Amino acid sequence: MDFCLYDPGQGYYTTQETIFGPQGDYYTSPYTHPLFAHSLVSAFVHYFELLARPRPFHLVELGVGEGFLGRDILGRLKDRYPEIFDCVEYFPVEVGVDLPERIQGIVFSNEFFDALPVHRVRVRGSEVREIYVSVGDQILEVEGEITDPRILEYMRTGFNEWREGWEYEVNLRMVEMLKDLDRRIDSGVVLTVDYGYDWGEYDSRDRPHGTLLCYHRHEVVTDPYINLGRQDITSHVNFEVMEQTGSQLGWKSEPLRTQRRFLLDWGLEERLMEEEAQGLLNSERMEERLGLKTLLAPGGISDTMKVLVQHVRNF
Numbered sequence: 001m002d003f004c005l006y007d008p009g010q011g012y013y014t015t016q017e018t019i020f021g022p023q024g025d026y027y028t029s030p031y032t033h034p035l036f037a038h039s040l041v042s043a044f045v046h047y048f049e050l051l052a053r054p055r056p057f058h059l060v061e062l063g064v065g066e067g068f069l070g071r072d073i074l075g076r077l078k079d080r081y082p083e084i085f086d087c088v089e090y091f092p093v094e095v096g097v098d099l100p101e102r103i104q105g106i107v108f109s110n111e112f113f114d115a116l117p118v119h120r121v122r123v124r125g126s127e128v129r130e131i132y133v134s135v136g137d138q139i140l141e142v143e144g145e146i147t148d149p150r151i152l153e154y155m156r157t158g159f160n161e162w163r164e165g166w167e168y169e170v171n172l173r174m175v176e177m178l179k180d181l182d183r184r185i186d187s188g189v190v191l192t193v194d195y196g197y198d199w200g201e202y203d204s205r206d207r208p209h210g211t212l213l214c215y216h217r218h219e220v221v222t223d224p225y226i227n228l229g230r231q232d233i234t235s236h237v238n239f240e241v242m243e244q245t246g247s248q249l250g251w252k253s254e255p256l257r258t259q260r261r262f263l264l265d266w267g268l269e270e271r272l273m274e275e276e277a278q279g280l281l282n283s284e285r286m287e288e289r290l291g292l293k294t295l296l297a298p299g300g301i302s303d304t305m306k307v308l309v310q311h312v313r314n315f
């Protein structure tokens, strides 16, 4: 997964020119409608106050992609909250870009953690075996002993029960990233929007092969061994692990919410009505209406996507 996504000469994120949009492989929420970013801004304004109006107010965005979300967030802040905008220092983080040394403010991301390479394991009786990849004339999966004791720790934290023969993903990079953020954040909030689950949701469905999926030209592909370097490979975020890793670091989590709930909590509906009243939403414009539908439709992307807000020390 690491090689397919990040190899400097052949990796998906490092070489594919068009990932997003109609010519690419998928859309993300920032493409559906700027009201997604505007709702995030309402939350940011709240945290700015909670953090006692830091100056500078860092906004660190992990995995910015084409940068639509950051652009819409900064634009909204500039228009509506110029006094906060004046305090903002924005850090877009992409592959190969270092995080700022010291952070006071908000570290946020949309579909970042689900892109990190994972270990895969399979349960065999009382044992957890790692799934390796052997590359020769063909690509084959080979089971062996686990390489890293943290894999077992992750399994115990993230999955209350393990089922015989089932495969699970273990996202140690996510854990490393949270620990790295903890070293850098003086006071702040980590706000994560991503495909993911808590234990209850994970357990509610049969997932013998875990959640690893690929996206290629707007199609879901279940085989990660085809389209190498030309398709995205993702796995759902285990929010149970994210929350507990934070808690071990002394962070406090707000309850996990669906993206839909989060957007509504932060005034998406009111904002919609406001814009409609100002005539900014031309209801005849199909694209705009579809974008909004995607953001609000029950059972759609906004219910699969979750939002976790973690408060990191000093407030």
Ligand SMILES: C[S@@+](CC[C@H](N)C(=O)[O-])C[C@H]1O[C@@H](n2cnc3c(N)ncnc32)[C@H](O)[C@@H]1O
Residues within 6 Å of the ligand: 013, 020, 028, 029, 030, 062, 063, 064, 065, 066, 067, 069, 093, 094, 095, 096, 109, 110, 111, 112, 115, 116
């Ligand atoms: C699924 S895209 C999401 C992009 C954007 N946030 C959006 O919502 O449209 C994941 C992004 O994370 C970036 N990314 C993946 N791994 C990364 C890493 N280790 N460090 C920084 N960025 C990374 C990828 O290059 C890609 O732009």
